[in-house]
Amino acid sequence: MKKYLYKHKGLLIINIILMFVLTLTDILLALGLKEIVDSGVNKNIDRFKEILFYAIIFVILSFLLDYIVDVMKAKYINKTFLDLKEDLFSKLIQKDIMSFRKQNISHYISMFTNDITMLEQDYFNTILDFIYQSFRLITATVTIVIINPYLLVTVIIVGGLPILIPNLFGKKVSQYKKEFSDSLSNFTTSMKEFLSGYEVIKSFNIENKIKEEYANFNSEVERTKYRFKVISSFVTALSSVSGFLMFLAVIVVGTYMVIKGLMTVGYLIASVQLMNYIVSPLGNLAGDINKIKSIKKINEKFMELLFSTVSDKEGIEKVAFNDKIEFKNVSFSYKEGRDVLKDVNFSISKGEKCAIVGSSGSGKTTILKLLLGYFDDFDGEITIDGIDIRKIKADSLYQLISVIQQEVFMFDSSIKENIVLFNDYSDNYLNEIIEKSGLKPLINSLDNGLNTYVGESGCNLSGGERQRIAIARALVKNTPILILDEATSSLDNETAFKIENSLIDIKELTILVVTHKLIGNILEKYDKIIVIKEGRIKEIGTFQELIDKKGYFYSLYTIEGGLIDGSESKYLSAAE
Numbered sequence: 001m002k003k004y005l006y007k008h009k010g011l012l013i014i015n016i017i018l019m020f021v022l023t024l025t026d027i028l029l030a031l032g033l034k035e036i037v038d039s040g041v042n043k044n045i046d047r048f049k050e051i052l053f054y055a056i057i058f059v060i061l062s063f064l065l066d067y068i069v070d071v072m073k074a075k076y077i078n079k080t081f082l083d084l085k086e087d088l089f090s091k092l093i094q095k096d097i098m099s100f101r102k103q104n105i106s107h108y109i110s111m112f113t114n115d116i117t118m119l120e121q122d123y124f125n126t127i128l129d130f131i132y133q134s135f136r137l138i139t140a141t142v143t144i145v146i147i148n149p150y151l152l153v154t155v156i157i158v159g160g161l162p163i164l165i166p167n168l169f170g171k172k173v174s175q176y177k178k179e180f181s182d183s184l185s186n187f188t189t190s191m192k193e194f195l196s197g198y199e200v201i202k203s204f205n206i207e208n209k210i211k212e213e214y215a216n217f218n219s220e221v222e223r224t225k226y227r228f229k230v231i232s233s234f235v236t237a238l239s240s241v242s243g244f245l246m247f248l249a250v251i252v253v254g255t256y257m258v259i260k261g262l263m264t265v266g267y268l269i270a271s272v273q274l275m276n277y278i279v280s281p282l283g284n285l286a287g288d289i290n291k292i293k294s295i296k297k298i299n300e301k302f303m304e305l306l307f308s309t310v311s312d313k314e315g316i317e318k319v320a321f322n323d324k325i326e327f328k329n330v331s332f333s334y335k336e337g338r339d340v341l342k343d344v345n346f347s348i349s350k351g352e353k354c355a356i357v358g359s360s361g362s363g364k365t366t367i368l369k370l371l372l373g374y375f376d377d378f379d380g381e382i383t384i385d386g387i388d389i390r391k392i393k394a395d396s397l398y399q400l401i402s403v404i405q406q407e408v409f410m411f412d413s414s415i416k417e418n419i420v421l422f423n424d425y426s427d428n429y430l431n432e433i434i435e436k437s438g439l440k441p442l443i444n445s446l447d448n449g450l451n452t453y454v455g456e457s458g459c460n461l462s463g464g465e466r467q468r469i470a471i472a473r474a475l476v477k478n479t480p481i482l483i484l485d486e487a488t489s490s491l492d493n494e495t496a497f498k499i500e501n502s503l504i505d506i507k508e509l510t511i512l513v514v515t516h517k518l519i520g521n522i523l524e525k526y527d528k529i530i531v532i533k534e535g536r537i538k539e540i541g542t543f544q545e546l547i548d549k550k551g552y553f554y555s556l557y558t559i560e561g562g563l564i565d566g567s568e569s570k571y572l573s574a575a576e
């Protein structure tokens, strides 16, 4: 975090100078008090009036200085956090999907909301306060030594306590603070889930269960907050008491010196005032050290993100797809001991249209995920034009492959923005894509056409409409390889048939489709059907070959009713 502390060095130096000047006004105030009291004790009315005049000027100037110090501090914090938050976000957005998924989304949300506020208050603000309090301590101590060195001896004897305290309790405070931060993160996760699953909660009447769940998370947040508060209050109270002890010691020693005629009453008052500038900084410094220590674990979270290497820096830049995709003896497991894919071998040549079918949980989506580079800890090799995909830059991989998933993410923006995703395309090109993705009837039926807002997560649209937007989004990118994972599952068979047909007609496009819908007259358009069972390839062939073989695919197909309900002729005619 030091890098960010010094990032705006100029502003930091101005702040330090201003804080130093501010501490000098404290000393001036103490000496002014001495002059006022001594002029009273000596019954010197002229001196009294003179000091009063300076006091008024002093009050105005110190008000202005106080104000300027606060403004400059805000400016420094503001600029530093602007940079820090931008850098954090840019690191986050540059992560590859695999490392991004290692953390829960709420972990990141909590970092950018709760933790960043803690970092600002308990690290940056505290360090500035630490500098200010140190200046106060030093200037006040030096002045008190000049006034009366015996008082310094008193300060040293009782002054160790407030410094010792944070060292004694720092570790515990840090641990409790981390627990508090973690529980806040869990609370955010659960709130996000409850709100996104609102409709499920209502329709399954599980409000009471959810209330209980919420109560658990809530009480955990409050419990950890309370525990943290208890320990930090204890440390603060201990620091205050030790401060008070110092204060008392100086009054006792100072009064004794006044009685003995070694010091004027004015100096005693000034010393008491200066003691404030020693006692309160010592207490505050103790608290500051505590806070800085307590933020250590949270700080580590930020460092981890800020200094995470973006694995994508050194990969191969692959600009075109020329030959084929190959899976060679690929085996993979999400968790040790449970193979999800086992010895998967197949290849897809450029321009080929390939479908992957199989029962639920057989590993179809996992094959797509591996091809998309979500995981690289698989055995065997996946190559594009002979190059291992683990060596290809992620950016470059996504220039070659577009993916359309079943769950479509929608930005809360217009249909057009959701298709072009912040890029510019000509109207003609866009219209062509809209036609191909089956969006034309929807756009024509809407008053605002392409500029219609889709609502939060696309809530103003149906599942099928969202899928068609996703298809358009992938087509507009115009990559040589297109992956569809149940991408037409929300569409009626007729629309699905039309869209898949129009995609299959794009000659140059290599398509890999995962589908549950075993519809004969769609499947027979594919060059190759890969049939998966329990993570292994069971059969590969064209639709007709697999039907003739009367093997596993044939049994799946007949169970689905593909041959029985005579639906094929219906879809054929729909397409014609």
Ligand SMILES: Nc1ncnc2c1ncn2[C@@H]1O[C@H](COP(=O)(O)OP(=O)(O)OP(=O)(O)O)[C@@H](O)[C@H]1O
Binding pocket: 334, 335, 340, 358, 359, 360, 361, 362, 363, 364, 365, 366, 367
């Ligand atoms: N992130 C994950 N962590 C652990 N196991 C997973 C994960 N994702 C999938 N699996 C498991 O891997 C197996 C294959 O999942 P996959 O999603 O590839 O199947 P699928 O054939 O696409 O299924 P479906 O047709 O139901 O979508 C399943 O048993 C699933 O439970």
